[in-house]
Amino acid sequence: MSDKFEIEERVVEVLKTVYDPEIPVDIYSLGLIYKIDVDDQGGVSIDMTLTAPGCSLADFIVEDVRMRVEGLECVTSATVNLVFEPEWDKDMMSEEAKLELGLI
Secondary structure, eight states: OOOHHHHHHHHHHHHTTOBOTTSSSBTTTTTOEEEEEEOTTSEEEEEEOOSSTTOTTHHHHHHHHHHHHHTSTTOSEEEEEEOOSSOOOGGGSOHHHHHHTTOO
């Protein structure tokens, strides 16, 4: 079995393939992922947020994250927790995401 660091790296790779359908930047680069925990059995727990609490696509995005992460061979289970503390803002985005969206 992969070690926790390797699993976390793979999870980050897969999170970079998940997009908010309304924004042309992946959710990881947007800063929507607050925490990734990997347990000794390969279970993954992710705390994530959305750009807006009332996002109509919340269920779709959360389920997309869960399914993609659970689809990794090294992951035994995936839990996605939708949180709104701290509140997301544009400063949480990577420089690349800000550039892509014309914010810098």
